[in-house]
Amino acid sequence: MTPVLDLQGVAFAYPDGHQALFGVDLHVHPGERVALLGPNGAGKTTLVLHLNGILSAESGHGEGSVSVSGLPVTRKNLLEIRRRVGIVFQDPDDQLFMGSVRADVAFGPANLGIKGAALERRVMDALEQVGMAGFADRPPHHLSFGQRRRVAVATVLAMEPEILVLDEPSSNLDPASRRELADILRGLDVTLLMVTHDLPYALELCPRSVVLSGGRVVADGRTYDVLTDDELMRAHRLELPWGFDPRTVPVDSLPG
Amino acid sequence: MGAGHGHRLHFHGHSAVHRAPAHLKVLALLAFVLVVVATPRDWYAAYAVHLAVLVGVIVAARVPFGYLLPRMVIEVPFLLFAGLIPFIAEGPRVAVPMPGGWELSLSESGLVAAWGLAVKGTLGVLASLTLAATTEPTDVLRGLQRLHVPDLLVQIMSFMVRYLDVVTGDLGRMVTAMRSRGVDPRSPRHWPALARTLGALFVRSYERGERVHLAMLSRGYDGRLPDPEPTAGAAR
Numbered sequence: 001m002t003p004v005l006d007l008q009g010v011a012f013a014y015p016d017g018h019q020a021l022f023g024v025d026l027h028v029h030p031g032e033r034v035a036l037l038g039p040n041g042a043g044k045t046t047l048v049l050h051l052n053g054i055l056s057a058e059s060g061h062g063e064g065s066v067s068v069s070g071l072p073v074t075r076k077n078l079l080e081i082r083r084r085v086g087i088v089f090q091d092p093d094d095q096l097f098m099g100s101v102r103a104d105v106a107f108g109p110a111n112l113g114i115k116g117a118a119l120e121r122r123v124m125d126a127l128e129q130v131g132m133a134g135f136a137d138r139p140p141h142h143l144s145f146g147q148r149r150r151v152a153v154a155t156v157l158a159m160e161p162e163i164l165v166l167d168e169p170s171s172n173l174d175p176a177s178r179r180e181l182a183d184i185l186r187g188l189d190v191t192l193l194m195v196t197h198d199l200p201y202a203l204e205l206c207p208r209s210v211v212l213s214g215g216r217v218v219a220d221g222r223t224y225d226v227l228t229d230d231e232l233m234r235a236h237r238l239e240l241p242w243g244f245d246p247r248t249v250p251v252d253s254l255p256g
Numbered sequence: 257m258g259a260g261h262g263h264r265l266h267f268h269g270h271s272a273v274h275r276a277p278a279h280l281k282v283l284a285l286l287a288f289v290l291v292v293v294a295t296p297r298d299w300y301a302a303y304a305v306h307l308a309v310l311v312g313v314i315v316a317a318r319v320p321f322g323y324l325l326p327r328m329v330i331e332v333p334f335l336l337f338a339g340l341i342p343f344i345a346e347g348p349r350v351a352v353p354m355p356g357g358w359e360l361s362l363s364e365s366g367l368v369a370a371w372g373l374a375v376k377g378t379l380g381v382l383a384s385l386t387l388a389a390t391t392e393p394t395d396v397l398r399g400l401q402r403l404h405v406p407d408l409l410v411q412i413m414s415f416m417v418r419y420l421d422v423v424t425g426d427l428g429r430m431v432t433a434m435r436s437r438g439v440d441p442r443s444p445r446h447w448p449a450l451a452r453t454l455g456a457l458f459v460r461s462y463e464r465g466e467r468v469h470l471a472m473l474s475r476g477y478d479g480r481l482p483d484p485e486p487t488a489g490a491a492r
Contacts, residue, residue, distance in 0.1 A: 052474055079476050087474045093422050094467040099394055099414060111476035141421050159475060 002070045003027040004163045004191045005051065010064035011215075012046055012055060020046040022215040023064065028163065033185075033192040033255065035202035035223060038212035039237035044195045047212060048165055051193075052085040053078050069162055083112055086156030090167045092148035096140035101132065101151050104140055108159040126158035127151075130184050146177030150184065163191040170198045186255075199227055199240050203249065207256025211236055224254060265327065265388035273317035273390045278399030285387050292379045297372035306379055310386065319389045324382065331381045338373040342366035393417040411481050415468075423461050430457065 005028040013019040020043040028034050038044050049055040050066055053073040057063055066073040068084045086108075089095050098104040105123045114122060127133040130150040140148055149169070156164060169185070170178045182205055185192065196202055202209055202223055209226045211219040213236040219226050226232065227246045233239065240246070273281075288309075295302045314324065345366025351359040387396070397414050401407075430453050431441055439446045469477075 049470070054470055054473060079478070082474055082476045085474075087471075089467065089471050089474075091467065093419075094464060095471045097415065097418055097468050097472065099418060107472075107477075107481075108475035111478065139418075141418065155475065 001029060003029050004032075004069055005193070006065075006067045006070075007047075007050070008065050010047070010050055010057075010062070010066060012050065012057070012060060012062035015060060020215055021050075021062075024212070024215070024217055026210060026217060026220075028191060028193060030162075030191055032208060033206045034194070035206035035209040036193060036195045036212060037197075037199070037202060037209055037226070037238060042212045042236075043215040044212055045167065046215075048087060048167060048195060051163075051165055052082045052087055079112070083108075083159050084162045085165060086159055086161030086163070087165045088152050088156050088167065088169065090171060092145070092152040093141070095152040095155060096148060099139055100136070101127070101138055101140055101143070102136040104151065105136075105155050105158045108155060112159065122158045122160070126154040129157055129188065130154045131180075144177075146173050146180070149173065149177070149181065153181075153184070157188070157190075161190065163193060164188065166192070166194045166196075168196055168198075169194060170196065170201045199238065200244055203227060203246055203254070205255060207254070211238070213237075265385065266392055267317075267319045267323055267389040269318055269390065271317045271390070273313060273386075276390075278391050278395040279402040280399075281387055281391055282396065282399045282403060285383055288383050289380050292376055292383075295376075297368055303375050303379070310379065310383055314382075314386055317386065317390050319386065324385050324389065327385055328378070328381055331377055334377045335374055338370040338377070341370040341373070345369060407481075419461075419464070422464075423457065426460060427453070427457050 005026060007024055007026040010021055010024040010026075011019070012021040024043075024047060026047075036044055036047070046055060050073070051068070053066075053075075055062070056066070056073060058075060068081055071077055071080060071084070073081050096104050098107055102123055105126055106119055109119055109122045123136070124133060127136060130153050132147060132150050132154060135143060135147065135151070140151060143151065153164075153166070153169075166185075169181060173181065178201070182201065185194075185205060192206070194202065194206060206223055209219070209221065209223040210217055211226060211232070218236060219229070219232055224246055227240065288306075292303075292306055295306070314321065342362040343366070345363035347363050347365040349361045350364050350367070351361055354360050391399075394414075394417070397410055397417065400410050400413070431450075434446075434449065434453065435441070439449055441450055
């Protein structure tokens with residue numbers, strides 16, 4: 001089976017000389033939900049920007065290859081790559097830039113050349129999946145933060161991606177919005193890669209976790225095993241929130 | 257810190273001025289400002305006519321003057337500059353007696369120039385505020401589009417409308433954070449710190465611009481914005 005994401009020996013240094021990635025190998029298979037964990041400055045964002053070719057060996061000092069469902073990330077494939085890989089950025093205000101929710105969700109598919117009724121259907125389907133269909137004509141900046149985050153997810157879903165990449169999906173959400181988003185993400189029929197510091201969220205949603213530290217993959221396994229490996233956690237500045245112990249979580253409530 | 261509905265410059269109403277098509281209002285504003293700018297400085301009566309026309313429109317729009325006047329503080333820097341001209345301009349001078357027994361020597365041509373700058377500026381700002389008070393920003397943009405203003409300019413302005421609240425929110429939070437650490441934005445002693453805040457705000461906004469661009473690229477942006485209202489046809 002062709003992996004959705006196939007990264008081989010990805011290394012990258014920014015033009016100022018700062019090396020962010022030192023040879024990352026990563027495979028994500030269709031239908032998986034994977035958490036990408038790691039301390040601040042581990043290179044997570046750099047890695048994410050490689051997935052849709054914003055950064056690449058072509059654009060800076062890098063090596064290695066990235067392919068998405070067998071299609072290599074190169075300049076001539078960019079549009080198709082960006083359709084296949086949907087990235088939801090951390091700050092919804094960066095992601096929602098049009099005058100209305102509808103226009104914003106339509107932005108991606110319209111760039112793919114979809115028009116008219118088909119476009120409208122895509123938009124409403126995507127909004128329905130995140131429970132925001134009733135807000136289509138509102139300006140994004142009048143929505144609450146949790147609603148904006150959900151619309152940001154819809155903007156990417158409307159492109160019908162093969163893999164959804166979320167950067168810190170639970171940040172700045174109140175507990176209810178955080179849970180609602182988890183319900184939405186769990187209900188999506190799409191491969192998921194989730195960059196997060198919210199370890200309980202990773203345990204709740206992702207059967208598998210990859211730990212990135214110092215620009216290298218230092219662990220890749222079941223989320224439960226990663227979070228209960230005290231030595232690994234300490235070595236890479238990963239800490240569970242106070243009072244949270246994965247060992248006390250009932251096994252049948254874990255995903256996968 | 258959610259943004260309120262509508263815009264801060266907009267005064268909700270249903271007058272004939274509010275309902276007039278946006279592109280006509282934009283054209284009217286443009287014509288008015290051109291006429292004001294072209295009026296010679298010493299035709300004092302003509303300025304009274306200009307003001308009367310403007311006041312007539314404002315009254316018809318039922319926008320209270322108490323709403324418009326505080327918003328005219330934006331003009332203060334220009335007025336300060338205009339106020340300086342009589343002191344620094346050349347030419348014949350007039351002496352203005354001041355209380356305390358001394359006289360102020362002012363340049364005659366400078367006084368006329370200052371009057372011209374002040375009155376033209378004030379009329380222009382008041383007219384623009386009237387447009388802003390009676391027209392939603394999105395309608396102004398649509399009006400500009402109908403007037404065939406280059407698409408790129410309309411796009412830039414629509415981004416400005418979208419992010420104005422975000423950037424002023426940023427500024428508000430930065431000023432709150434500064435106040436919490438003992439800065440009084442009103443005291444000139446702290447203006448240098450405030451200026452640095454504006455610098456930081458510029459850098460922040462620039463970086464946000466880059467992030468927005470990344471997000472656009474990630475959704476297949478190739479230099480052209482798709483139709484901003486994809487279902488305008490379906491809604492009709």
